[in-house]
Amino acid sequence: MAGIYIHIPFCKTRCVYCDFYSTTQSQLKKRYIRALCQELRSRKEYLKGEPVRTVYFGGGTPSQLNEEDFALVFETLEEVYGLGACEETTLEANPDDLTDDYVAMLHDRLPFNRISMGIQTFDDEMLRLLNRRHNASQAIEAVGRCRRAGFGNISIDLIYGLPGETDRRWQDDLQQAVALDVEHISAYHLTYEEGTPLYDMLQAHRVSQVDEDSSLRFFSALTDTLGKAGYVHYEISNFCKPGRHSRHNTSYWQGIPYLGCGPSAHSFDGVGREWNVSSLTQYIEGMESGNRPFETEYRDTATRYNECVMTALRTMWGIPMEQLRQEYGEKLYRYCLDMAAPYLTDGKLELKDGFLRLTRRGIFVSDGIMSDLMYVDD
Structure with missing residues (x-):
């Protein structure tokens, strides 16, 4: 879909x-x-x-x-x-x-x-x-x-x-x-x-x-x-x-593909992202000439993992950990669990039925938690 x-x-x-x-x-x-x-x-x-x-x-x-x-x-x-x-x-x-x-x-x-x-x-x-x-x-x-x-x-x-x-x-x-x-x-x-x-x-x-x-x-x-x-x-x-x-x-x-049309609109095909120019006149002129003005972004595995953390953890469903392991590999799966451990201990995160979720206490400091769970390559 x-x-x-x-x-x-x-x-x-x-x-x-x-x-x-x-x-x-x-x-x-x-x-x-x-x-x-x-x-x-x-x-x-x-x-x-x-x-x-x-x-x-x-x-x-x-x-x-x-x-x-x-x-x-x-x-x-x-x-x-x-x-x-x-x-x-x-x-x-x-x-x-x-x-x-x-x-x-x-x-x-x-x-x-x-x-x-x-x-x-x-x-x-x-x-x-x-x-x-x-x-x-x-x-x-x-x-x-x-x-x-x-x-x-x-x-x-x-x-x-x-x-x-x-x-x-x-x-x-x-x-x-x-x-x-x-x-x-x-x-x-x-x-x-x-x-x-x-x-x-x-x-x-x-x-x-x-x-x-x-x-x-x-x-x-x-x-x-x-x-x-x-x-x-x-x-x-x-x-x-x-x-x-x-x-x-x-x-x-949840990482479902979508097409975004119009100036500044973003699109995601499940792998990469692209976005149109943020100018009405440039957009119209580009479409009229058959040359849509847009940019693309290459997303490596670490970038896609970080996006998953940033988006999925915002929701009540949380991060599906087995899916995370399959899509991003054992290394990032272990990294996520290791970085989550202090927050699991103090009750700001919970791991239940295979999903890593924010608790009510965690929501108040969610930006910091997401930041800590994101992967930064040394």
Whole structure:
């Protein structure tokens, strides 16, 4: 099985914290969709005939596309890859784009069966600081609108550790999220990425980062509140109702091949990786001339082992140790167990049923554990 990621780079406005590749050059949308479909056709052999199980439209803001745009992309996907085996088709969307008519179009006339909504917070003042286009009421109404239209699989994104974050404000966000009764919640700690307006605000002392103790409290509140509400903590930043994990994103963590199309999109064929240029104009011009601009990465055994540690250990399933031994050899298998030993002793890792997993205590220091388990050739 395999997945397809479609990058839609267009945004009405840029959020101050975002460092994903996006653009406000909406006048190029029609040329872009044609270029995107050309890439889908030209890369037919990349997935080696594997059935497509998931399709994910990410961005940017994919909900900036209209029905005609989506229809052209889906026609190409069906023609080139076939969607008969597709179980999950996700659209990332901004709440303010999800009008009654737009949601009805997505549900009734297109094959989307999952909505991933970027809410971030229910605090209106903070939404304005982040340069989000919606307010809390619009976000709540958008979830209800999707539900009434018939969507039975809705995910929302939250950000914690925002400037001036307090325990009370974060708990209010969590309680509101739980009240929406969505199937999936992703929650990420705010990072100040160099080159973003928010980073510049930090450097100018207009905002300040939360301290480490606060971050730990916020994460504890996240896991406790969602756990009590019946959500499964299946990946460090992701929670779902039983059986409702994101199948597409889980494929990244489990090493399943995927094709990524559009500027900055990454692809993985099970062995190597490649990624397209992070420029809308260069991408379009390259596709129009039949010369896609991209780079590739050779992954030796140690690199693939390190990726396995970094991705699999993030999930509730953990690292399948026998599979690790078979794929990366006895030396790296023993290395992993040796480096894991101190964490197994102090209860931050557990080895159960052949899987090496983080415990709740281990999740709090997961970056350090993953770093220690990674192999560095002397």
